[in-house]
Amino acid sequence: MFDEFFEKIGLRSTNGVPPGGDDHDENRRSTRGRVSDRIAGVPPVTRALFARIASADARAVALALVLVLSVPAMAIGSVGATATTQSGAxxxxxxxxxxxxxxxxxxxxxxxxxxxxxxxxxxxxxxxxxxxxxxxxxxxxxxxxxxxxxxxxxxxxxxxxxxxxxxxxxxxxxxxxxxxxxxxxxxxxxxxxxxxxxxxxxxxxxxxxxxxxxxxxxxxxxxxxxxxxxxxxxxxxxxxxxxxxxxxxxxxxxxxxxxxxxxxxxxxxxxxxxxxxxxxxxxxxxxxxxxxxxxxxxxxxxxxxxxxxxxxxxxxxxxxxxxxxxx
Structure with a gap:
């Protein structure tokens, strides 16, 4: 499942070999750019998570994306919400x-x-x-x-x-x-x-x-x-x-x-x-x-x-x- 996902968002080559070799650093930079483009609409809390793991391997970043997107939207939306009493105050x-x-x-x-x-x-x-x-x-x-x-x-x-x-x-x-x-x-x-x-x-x-x-x-x-x-x-x-x-x-x-x-x-x-x-x-x-x-x-x-x-x-x-x- 993950391999297909990685390939769709550009984090895995079509031959199944992950980016590497002499162009490893360049691949990581371009990978981050592609990930950034694809998560532009993701809530700030999600983007913050990626900022903290920006130096990680591309597969780890993608896996984090899968895990974060699996969190119910309600839970993400509650972050930073104003606290109120039962009466609404x-x-x-x-x-x-x-x-x-x-x-x-x-x-x-x-x-x-x-x-x-x-x-x-x-x-x-x-x-x-x-x-x-x-x-x-x-x-x-x-x-x-x-x-x-x-x-x-x-x-x-x-x-x-x-x-x-x-x-x-x-x-x-x-x-x-x-x-x-x-x-x-x-x-x-x-x-x-x-x-x-x-x-x-x-x-x-x-x-x-x-x-x-x-x-x-x-x-x-x-x-x-x-x-x-x-x-x-x-x-x-x-x-x-x-x-x-x-x-x-x-x-x-x-x-x-x-x-x-x-x-x-x-x-x-x-x-x-x-x-x-x-x-x-x-x-x-x-x-x-x-x-x-x-x-x-x-x-x-x-x-x-x-x-x-x-x-x-x-x-x-x-x-x-x-x-x-x-x-």
Missing amino acids: IEISTVDELQAMNDDLSADYVLVDDIDASETATWNNGAGFEPIGPTANGSFMGSLDGNGHEISGLTINRPDENHAGLFASSYGDITDVNVTDADIVGNNQSSISQTAILVAELQSATVENVTVEGTVEGHRNTAGLIGLSQGSTVTNVSGDVSVTGEAYVGGLIGDASSTSVSNAEVSGSVEGTYERIGGLVGYATLGEISDSSSSVDVTGEQVVGGLVGETANTDISQTFAKGDRKG
């Missing part, structure tokens, strides 16, 4: 995979391991991690289930961009994740900027069972957890943060519009150079805040509060604030 276990979420902004994702993101400090010439769902390419519309895992050492240094955070803009739910030792720098001049550790801008989504720790520097709508939240639910969240901005600055949320906040607590420091500076939320309107607390030192020029800098049509219950307040 894409599994994330490395910082590179986390960054690759930008390749599909409508997918569901789940963390399957803690992620050390400290190397992002050197990415993109010091600009760090590229926020997921950059507004130029569309917002994040999928979901992230952190599965209780931690993302540590995240660096984002984008003082010329209006959205800085693990997520730039998200309409998708984010749950059960801890982001620690984060260093986030956003636009320090624009009045339409949003900066936070988790989400710069959250729209009509849920953030639940999330913890953030780190430093945040921005301008407007700057906070530890969410810069700007509209029509969303934020529950069972906490933070230990140092936040600096100009206006609409909060320990967890900078500007909360039509947003429900419950079971939230924060510690650390919040400093604003102008107005609407709060330990928990900088500015809250048309929403509710319940069962929450702030243990934050707050500094601002005007409209400063230990819990909320300023509220409008917001129900507040079962909350308290402690810590120094200046302004």
